Amino acid sequence: MNEDFYELLGVSRDASADDIKRAYRKAARKLHPDVNPSEDAADQMKKVSQAYETLSNPEKRRMYDMGGGTGGFGGFGGGGASFDFSDIFDMFTGGQGRAQGPIPRQRRGNDILRRVAVSLDDIVFGSEAEVDFRTAVACTRCSGSCCEPGTSPSRCSTCSGTGHVQRVTQSLLGQMVQMAPCSVCHGHGDVIENPCTECSGHGRVQQKRTITVTIPSGLENGTRIQLRGEGEVGEAAGPSGDLFVEIAIEDHDTFHRDGTNLIARITVSMVAAALGTTITLPTFDGDKEVQIRPGTQPGEIITLDGFGITQFRSDKRGDIHLDVDVEIPTKLSREQQDLLRQFADARDEPDVAEAPRNAANEPRTAGRKSRFSKLRDRLRDL
Structure with a gap:
């Protein structure tokens, strides 16, 4: 006897496609073999998947609603299955089931916060102040390439430059293929065989900087001034973070x-x-x-x-x-x-x-x- 697909998913007959997909994901989280290894759960999972396969396809859903639907539970196969098997896989792999390409070496640098003491006179009319701090700047030897001058990264032979490798595991649902970052190139797709001796292959070095900051009049104590792009340079000379200057107003003898x-x-x-x-x-x-x-x-x-x-x-x-x-x-x-x-x-x-x-x-x-x-x-x- 065929079971009602709508009841299996716990949705009404006028449920939207998004409602059906959410209901399927919710059920799959409870019934997936990696979470619930019982045989009953595996059987129920097949039924829920068949229901989702039918109701997520507009044409199959129309035929099912007319009474001529594709009854029975034939597992995950079934000619012309319309649902994406990776939807359920992504729920248990954190979306890592499919590789997104090599991971860029460049990353945005961190923001920096510095405090500067100013007098009440500076706040009355506005002024300027110098801020000294140490931060990461782009390596001038390699210009952020992370490689010794005259060399360049080489393609990773382990992942063929994709940055990811496949891992195959067995489950009650059959073979499951997971994409994971390559352990040799760390997901970058290339390998730096001759790292820059100045920055040790990071594309940035530590350096002291001095910046002149404009202090507008009327600022309140604790106000933070944001200087975009004046923060830490990222790995491989990636985009710089921001510098935040917090104003500390000194006490005045008279006022x-x-x-x-x-x-x-x-x-x-x-x-x-x-x-x-x-x-x-x-x-x-x-x-x-x-x-x-x-x-x-x-x-x-x-x-x-x-x-x-x-x-x-x-x-x-x-x-x-x-x-x-x-x-x-x-x-x-x-x-x-x-x-x-x-x-x-x-x-x-x-x-x-x-x-x-x-x-x-x-x-x-x-x-x-x-x-x-x-x-x-x-x-x-x-």
Whole structure:
């Protein structure tokens, strides 16, 4: 009694050709003798293969659906079998059942990653930096041929230049032929009898290189710049990999970065804050005069527009934000104390020395958010 081919493959009668092929592959993985050596599996494998042979052929499938199909299970033979036996073989050989020709000696080189330290000044306006590294470069003696000058590779006699040899194994399915890389030429199809004495037959040597890298303005810390083709040269002078330069921005003594803005803290005396003054601030554009208006309060922000970091791929610049810190003297002479008391009396203020201590007068404790972190938060809320 003939079995239903669709049921054998576990597909519906309107299954597509791709569905049928997937179902056959799935079944073959379970029933192939190399996986399941039982006799029942071998018999079932023959049935599944016959079903696939019929349903994968549009004409045979049409005749089968009309009731005049090719019933019975005649094994893998059968005149005019339409399925490719290598499909199932490739599942167990990783696709190595058929040779793809000699393996090229040339291979792409590896990518290289190098870190370069740059100053904040370099990021403000953009700059250049030199990167030193050792890498593989093409051998100048053999020009990447891997052979001594005046010689050339010879055809491998073992594989006749194909790079592969046949291996025949026996299974319940009969003889199976597997193509494997030639062990003599390692799949290249030719043999280097006189390797280059400079590169030992690799077509590349190690050498120190120095490359000048353009550092665009506005880059963030950790940004990687890709330089195509500046990496390691491949075997047999194959295509070069890429060079990746990672930017490490050094800390600055005065400024902290916040995007394209620069933050700095300036300290003025309480008298200067009360009466107003002018200070000189060193910036990346030179010294700038900063006006401290009378009555400036601690924590007040003074902004210098357009003196920050130049945006990436733009001429627009950020700003400088100055956080004003008013310095309170910690040691006063008796004369200075008397003057301050006279000032307090003139303003009808209580004697500071007699004021009780409270939470507002307590010294700052450790563990609080840093001053610059709080300043960034304030600036973003503006």
